[in-house]
Amino acid sequence: MPRGVRLGYGSGSVATGTFGTIPGLMLLPYLTDSLGIAALAAGFIVFAPKAWDVVLNPIAGRISDRTVDSRGPRRPWLRRAGIALAITFALLFAAPSMATGLEALWVLVVFLACATAYAFFQVPYVAMPAELTESYDERTRLMTWRVAILALTILLAGATAPIIRDAVGGRDGYRVMGVAMAVLILIGVFSAYAGTRRAPVHTVEPGAGTLRDQLRIVATAPDFRRLLITFVVQAVAFGAMLAGVDYLASHVLGRAGAATVLFVCFVGPALLLTPAWAALGARIGKKSGYVASSLVLTVGALLVATAQSAPAGLVYAAVVLVGVGYAGCQVFPMAMLPDAAAVDARRSGSSRIGVYTGVWTAGETLGLALGPGVYAAVLALGGYRSSTEGAVAQPDSALTAITLGFSVLPAALVLLSLLWLRRYSLTADDVEGDVTV
Template structure:
């Protein structure tokens, strides 16, 4: 069908509702899976870190494959929509089973989680990649795509806040492994709602054919290798994704073992994510005045300072720790705004140099890098737990040694702060300015 310049409101909302699925799956495993493995199944921290990391790393390899398969899908409903329903339903079912391991030997329980998380990651790749590709096929209008993405980003932010804040509350209200089981089912229902809403909401959307870009990861990396500024931006963003992943994984441990306060996990998560809902326009306005790179540096420094202040968690009042995490959230908002605004600049410069738009290639590599960074974060945090002598358990109360409490605190605070500061070494060499981007072809 020929693409219409303006999409109906129902299509915009319907497409954006798919972010309920991506936001839920993108948040809950990073927040809840590592504590589930160490504190309910009694799996050692290093093994638990591997279980959390491996399926996400698998997604990095699988994403280009899922993209090529959906590119070649021929269906009257469009090449992407069938995958939304097929993979989305599979994601919801496997997610519900992920936190429902039956009582078995510890090794078998670990294998259950690994297999189910791999299944979740596979289903997610075949949902998320076609879902992200759909805007290029729904409309040819630059402004309409902006409106479409506005709905998606708004729903995504609200979902992350809602899912991340309620998941610990559901678990704690029931307690033990049954709490995790109920939480998994509730989150699976949320995923299913997003999947079916996106599928139904886009049923009347126009579709036109878009020529696919480079098909595999090697082709994509070859293109990126010729774009030094994009490469520097990507390395900065991936290192910071490791930091964010480590902090997200540490929320439950800091709340339960260090702060020891009921509901602290929910408060910490809201402090971390909440500012992104409020301060995104403020960071964008600052970037318009001082430049995107300078704004990115400023946001990174704010985040690092907040993380370092959180290192006082073992001795400071809980209110001060919450305030430090709010400061982290303020910086985190800017660290999401600026790189996402700088990505199309790098792609636009490439389009001027090469004579063709390859924004899809850049986005594919960017997504793979972000996935890898967010997967490494919990793994790195698990290594810190193991070095600190963290004691895993099967749900019973365990008194952690002082070294474990210190490891939790440092893994949540100093480690992410150092990673963020390290990332600025690459950002320092990023050289694109407004003058470089002006006059480039629209991508």
């Protein structure tokens, strides 16, 4: 595939990376430390709109499967939904001063609108690789570009968002940050739309039957199901770690700019090591590479458990190790997903790619939403104190909860996820060879 198409497709990760990162990183602290909403209630607000996507994403996939347009079935949705996503995102952190309950309602409703727009952008976007190329290895190369740009976006957005917030200060800081991130989303939307205008599209006829029929068929695909469960459980772990960055930096490390440093340590390795993980996967297989990267991440997360007593430098080094594993944990499942969808398309002669990716992104969204929710529950169990005046002194039990929620909990979830990955069996021969029913 031409390099321009790879770059154009990958640039869509600027939008997905920004939306996937900033609410998980900033929304929970915004609710607890700026709006004064209790940790459990804040966790529900972060979780509920994304849980809605679990229902909506397969529907968005089905709709994009059946879209007929000279630009291709997916590209029109990139622009339509992408613009709506940017507008609603700018409003998310712009709640006017009202009673606490009304402010919470504002965030809940606007975040629901954000999640709806994101579903109609993300699902068609993720579905595109299975239609852009029929090559097993080319999909890995395509995902390498996507993950590299995703890592750069996460680094840029996640590192600058706290800086913008702190430079302006208070609730205005959150408002300015929200607008800046919305502009970044628009850049990704229009870059992906323009960059894929000359992309080849290999299509098969949309699958027959109702959405329920197709979901039932997808649910019976054993390799896809095992891969999906692995990915979702790991998404819960990543969501918890992302939600914990600001709390670990403010309350445990207590250093100015620590949130930005932690984020750079977490995401930075992906910029350098994504091609290395892809090369390793080409040698040992995608599944083996996925297991290896998961184990590296687990070791790093367990080392972070020493954060309350260890020097800050050691904590940063442990988070770098987490980032090394995280890079692989993004490359491999996203390269394995279109393989599973392509095998189904070859067997059946009809396309359920949109349904596959709809279920996939629904699972990812659910996992990333559950992560902050679970982390908020851990904070509540530790007696975390919410405030409208920014970070306040916390009891020792809350500091322990902040640390364990960022370290031991994610490590345990990643190890648990590998139980399902053990039986995943698709290889290059299955994907590119003749498939019989």
